[in-house]
Each structure stands twice: as structure tokens, then as C-alpha cells.
Amino acid sequence: MTQDELKQAAAEAALAFVVEDSIVGVGTGSTANYFIDGLGRMKDRIRGAVASSDASAQRLAGHGIALFDLNDVTELPVYVDGADEIDGSLAMIKGGGAALTREKIVAAVAGRFVCICDASKRVATLGRFPLPVEVIPMARAQVARALTALGGRPVWREGVVTDNGNLILDVHDLSITDPVGLESEINQIVGVVTNGLFARRGADTLLLAAPGGVQRIDAA
Numbered sequence: 001m002t003q004d005e006l007k008q009a010a011a012e013a014a015l016a017f018v019v020e021d022s023i024v025g026v027g028t029g030s031t032a033n034y035f036i037d038g039l040g041r042m043k044d045r046i047r048g049a050v051a052s053s054d055a056s057a058q059r060l061a062g063h064g065i066a067l068f069d070l071n072d073v074t075e076l077p078v079y080v081d082g083a084d085e086i087d088g089s090l091a092m093i094k095g096g097g098a099a100l101t102r103e104k105i106v107a108a109v110a111g112r113f114v115c116i117c118d119a120s121k122r123v124a125t126l127g128r129f130p131l132p133v134e135v136i137p138m139a140r141a142q143v144a145r146a147l148t149a150l151g152g153r154p155v156w157r158e159g160v161v162t163d164n165g166n167l168i169l170d171v172h173d174l175s176i177t178d179p180v181g182l183e184s185e186i187n188q189i190v191g192v193v194t195n196g197l198f199a200r201r202g203a204d205t206l207l208l209a210a211p212g213g214v215q216r217i218d219a220a
């Protein structure tokens with residue numbers, strides 16, 4: 001099976017978690033896109049969706065799925081999204097698609113975070129994938145210095161502007177021994193909007209697709 005087929009298999013498995021007549025939280029990226037396409041087939045059984053990016057909103061709208069503003073939503077039973085890396089405790093690195101801030105906001109409201117991944121995303125220790133950090137533009141250099149002081153090697157993702165009008169620094173070479181602590185520490189740097197560690201609120205359920213099938217792993 002190709003990596004794309006595995007992504008699609010994980011996304012299809014996530015459709016079973018969609019609650020009838022609910023509003024669904026929807027992530028961003030190529031795996032989430034397969035989920036959106038599946039959601040399109042069952043659009044008459046949901047009220048609509050909250051999107052974590054303009055790109056996902058566009059794809060949802062293309063399927064005729066009603067879009068809700070998160071401010072108008074009080075109940076979001078499920079959020080479905082991919083990840084760049086996920087460890088044994090279901091902590092993740094996200095933000096490869098630069099949508100980390102909205103993803104974290106929508107996920108924070110959701111009752112259950114269902115992560116959909118192909119097996120290549122599973123790691124013993126987070127950090128081989130450079131950690132995305134969303135930064136207010138005028139603070140780029142000072143945040144980069146602070147990240148260097150933490151032992152990382154920040155690289156500006158030049159040309160990329162987030163849906164919120166901000167910049168992304170990708171931090172290489174971090175030793176992530178304490179994902180929860182590091183998530184908080186980086187968020188304390190003035191000028192950081194948020195970082196791509198999803199450890200304080202990791203996934204509740206992982207649907208991991210490998211050639212042998214899709215494995216369900218629940219957080220302890």
C-alpha cells in the first residue's frame with residue numbers, strides 16, 4: 001500500500017467516530033483531506049463542521065458541508081486531524097501545514113481528539129520532525145534567539161504566512177524529553193502565538209494505518 005492509501009484508510013476509519021447530528025471538528029493536511037472527502041458522503045447525517053484552516057473550510061464547503069464559527073458552537077464531540085509525529089503517550093508534533101494554532105484551538109473545545117496517521121508518523125521520541133512555532137512577525141528574530149537559547153535551531157519558513165497573518169519558525173535539533181514542559185516553556189516566550197507540541201492536550205484515540213490494517217490505540 002502507498003502512504004496515501006494508508007492515510008485514506010486511517011481517515012475512513014475515523015468516520016465511525018462521527019456523532020450523528022453533531023458538528024464535527026476538522027483538521028488540516030493531506031490525511032484530514034481524506035477525512036473531509038469521507039465526511040462529504042455522510043453530510044446528511046451531521047449538522048456541519050468547524051474547520052481548523054481556510055484550506056479545510058474550502059474543501060468542506062466544496063462538499064456542501066455547512067461551516068460553523070467556533071464562537072457559535074458549545075458542543076464539539078469529536079475533532080479529527082493528522083499529525084507530523086505521535087509518540088506512545090499520544091503526544092504529537094503538528095503544524096507541518098502551518099495550521100497549528102487553529103488546530104489547537106478547535107481541538108481544545110472537542111470532547112475527543114481522534115488522530116489519523118499512517119504508520120510512518122509513529123515515533124518513540126518526538127523531535128525528529130522540526131517543531132513548528134507560530135510567531136508574531138515583528139518578534140521573529142527575538143523569538144528565534146530565545147529558541148536557540150533553549151537548544152534548538154530555528155529556521156524561518158520563508159514565504160509562509162499563516163491564516164492568522166503570522167510567521168512560522170521550524171525548530172530543528174530539539175531534545176524533547178519533556179513534551180508537556182517544553183510546550184508550556186515555548187508558549188511563554190513573548191511573541192510566540194503557539195507551538196506545534198500537542199502534549200498537554202494530546203490525542204485521545206489514534207487510528208494508525210499500516211499495511212496489515214488500521215490499529216486503534218487509546219490514551220491511557
Ligand SMILES: O=C(CO)[C@H](O)[C@H](O)COP(=O)(O)O
Binds near residue numbers: 029083094099100
Ligand atoms: O498539523 C498539520 C497541519 O498543520 C497536519 O496535521 C500535519 O502536518 C500532517 O499532515 P499530513 O496529513 O499531510 O501528513
